[in-house]
Amino acid sequence: MRPRVVCGIAAAVALFATACGSGGGGSASITAQPAPAAGYPVTVADCAGKETTIAKAPTGIVTSNAASLEMLLQLGAGDRVIGTGFPPGKGTLPSALAEQGAKVPVLGDKAVPKEKLLGSGADLYVDTFGAMPMMGGGATGPSEAEFAAAGIQHVYLLSTACAGTPKAAKAPRTDLTGIEDDIRRLGAVTGTAARAEELVTGMEKRIGEVRTALAGVPEDKRPSYFVFDFDAGTKQPVAVCGRQVANAVITQAGARNVFADCDADFKPGSWEDVVAKNPDWIQLSVRDRGSEEATRKAYDDAEAFLRSFPATQGLKAVQEGRFVRLGSEVTTIAGVRNADAVRRIAATVHPDLVKNGQ
Template identity: 70%
Template sequence: MRSRVLCGIAAAAALLTATACSTTGGGSGSEAATGATGTASAGAFPVEVADCAGKKTTFAGPARRIVTSNGSALEMLLQLGAGDRVIGTGFPPGKGTLPAAVADQGAKVPVLGEMGIAKEKLLGSGADTYVDTFGSMDMMGGAGGGAPTEAEFAAAGIRHVYLLSTACTATAKGPRTDLAEVEQDIRRLGAVTGTGAKAEELTTAMESRVKAVTDALKDLPAERRPGYFFFDFDAGTKQPVALCGRQVANAVITLAGARNVFADCDSDFRPVSWEDVVAKNPDWIQLGVRDRGSEAENTKAYAEAEAFLREFPATRALPAVQQGHFLRIGSEVTTIAGTRNADTVQRIAATVHPDLVRNGS
């Protein structure tokens, strides 16, 4: 199944992400937050953006012909109103994955690779900008001879930029506990596409939704933060894949007033054993499945994930399983950087702290 393959790739990506990221996030609209110089919110150029190692790329004018490495960057660009400039993508979002408001436009973006984009196809795409979610990963498909070098990008006239929230995890200092880097990525893309005003609108809305939750939970003592396990059902059930502290979802879980039981594993994702999961004894389990494209298919997938946990000898005796402490929230809105991370914070908080947070409030 394609969704399982993609999820397995996402887990593998954790081991192959790019090197050092010197950005830290920061205040709204600041250079520290955007990783860009110039008055980006006003659409002024030139604009400079830094990669994970701090190397800067200059945009004398807005990006016009963009290729994205996967659906995460594509979704951000669509929401920024720059979707008409995306001429191709790898790892295309599955049916039903994109928000309804941009789904039709997203479906029209040419697919340059069902997984990674072959090197020669990327270099010959006519793009002036390549937005890379994971950084220097050798996942360009077998035909293209690996990922292009920076010199090859330059020779093809392609500016190579990154989503720092996912490309810089290899040297992140400790677990991620906020969405500052996700907001930073949205502002960076706004800067290079001249849609800075829309980027501020999107990030301000995210901040408002998250603040409503964190304000409601501000007096929550540590002992009331329930243990939380993200069950990556699409990664397979033979060996569970732990969602670790460096992954964006760790911030989502933390902001929602829960405690990721695998926050201390120093990675994005890491294979663990079912014995490890049982030892953590989570209070709540998120049934992390990828969108199947319809409500009926999603309901079926959640039911399959729950049934596995209820029937599997290692997990069926867990109190969370016996009490039915399951959350049916999709993988994409939890583990992939984007504006919908803020919605997931609210949904998780409303489930595990219904006395303090209401969903949709």
């Protein structure tokens, strides 16, 4: 049978970890469940176009971080995930997935150590970061020959793994098609293609409703928008640039990312740059703290900083209290919930046009 080709080279942007290293914790103890047999073989490609053919549904999957883990949980393939790196923090997964996600063994608090990955018993590794050295201590991930020797096939989330390659998109990312393609790609690889189509259809419906509602708003009337990553530190702000998935979220929500023109995913900035942009809206972007009370306090702290810091207290958004309280996870990490972030932002900055941002 001729393999079904489901992807080529993605002109996409990156979501890379800002700090990685060898992490500890746990072993691959979840019993793999039988997987669907239909729809194989499937051929997928990496960022350079190198193809990998998946002959049958994987029975033991390791994920590099919470982004690929959440996609697999959403697809219904979570019972085949036997380990992950960069595990989701408490409270960061949707409530319907939290219990199952918590059962996935953590093979590395940051990047999965090479030896643990090769000895995990996996037959598939889903890589969010791409063909690059694993960050931290100079360690590198397994070579493709080492993956093959261990019987592990290596596939990528192209929407997040390709930004550092020569074929990466140079223009700002303005839609979520790359993420939708990744969901379909993982659906084909894991035998959950029907569920993948359901997820993508739902995303497109939510985004399409926002797009229709904002169709009459010209580009120059769309408010400017700054993502303040509070957890990245306050001494020097980090700019969310045009290649980052958040730029697409902001654009689809009918706003204009003030740093869309920087040709990167994230880039160290300065408060002088933010003041010069004087955004109409500021997103208070914090990571979920694991409880509603603790997360609310983090938002309060982020807002308090902007109101008291001399460089930002005179900004238009600060003076007028134009803040969007929306977590980092749904804004900057590729996944199904990016569509929900679009609606939340749109309902906040265009309340007369878009209703029910929850």
